Amino acid sequence: METLKFKRILLKLSGEALSGGAQDPIMADALAATAAQIKSIAELGVQVGIVVGGGNIWRARSAGAMERNRADHMGMLATAINGLALCDALSKQGVSARVFSAVEMQRFCDTFSAREANASLDKGEVAIFVCGSGSPFFTTDTAAALRACEIHAEALLLAKNVDAMYDKNPDVYADAKRLTHPTYDELISLNVGGMDQTAITLCKEQKIHIAVFPLKGKDSIRDAVYGKNIGTLVDC
Secondary structure, three states: OOOOOOOEEEEEEOHHHHOOOOOOOOOHHHHHHHHHHHHHHHOOOOEEEEEEOOOOOOOHHHOOOOOHHHHHHHHHHHHHHHHHHHHHHHHHOOOOEEEEEOOOOOOOOEEOOHHHHHHHHHOOOEEEEEOOOOOOOOOHHHHHHHHHHHOOOOEEEEEEOOOOEEOOOOOOOOOOOEEOOOOHHHHHHHOOOOOOHHHHHHHHHHOOEEEEEEOOOOOHHHHHHOOOOOOEEEOO
């Protein structure tokens, strides 16, 4: 019988996971498939916190000459749209879920507090965290690491469009080396793309595992909580 490697996780999903790579920001099929994966691990007894990005709707780095604060605020709102969509998809599949926002928007979702989020997870609910950290100039990777610390997650799972982390961009350099079991310090010193340095440092300080794996595949998240098919794993 297989044994779960991680029982309380923070799953970081890109906004593109809800678009299925299609032109429309949110595709019903991709949304349902992602929700089904989350349902499958919740049914195993895994306590699941999720930070969802907003890149399928808006990316601040594509804002041109727009003032950075405003661009980042727009990005936060994009994550709220994705979080509400994911919550609805989970509910339709019989999974109890709550959306917690770092920015107050009481008509739409609950305002984040670590106490309420942990209580929700203890009850078996999926906790979806939106609006990043609530502050501009921080990536959703950093927000995911912060929430992982606050919910006492064993691991930060990063479901990516790539199969692992590399010492340099594999799309540019043919000799890029795949990093399978690096240390926190190796990731920080290499300054690799694909994960924010602040996020790595937070995980190091709080002894949280980091797992990077490809989202592609109907059982990819389930495999990750069993410790299988992980492209990059940083053990604490």
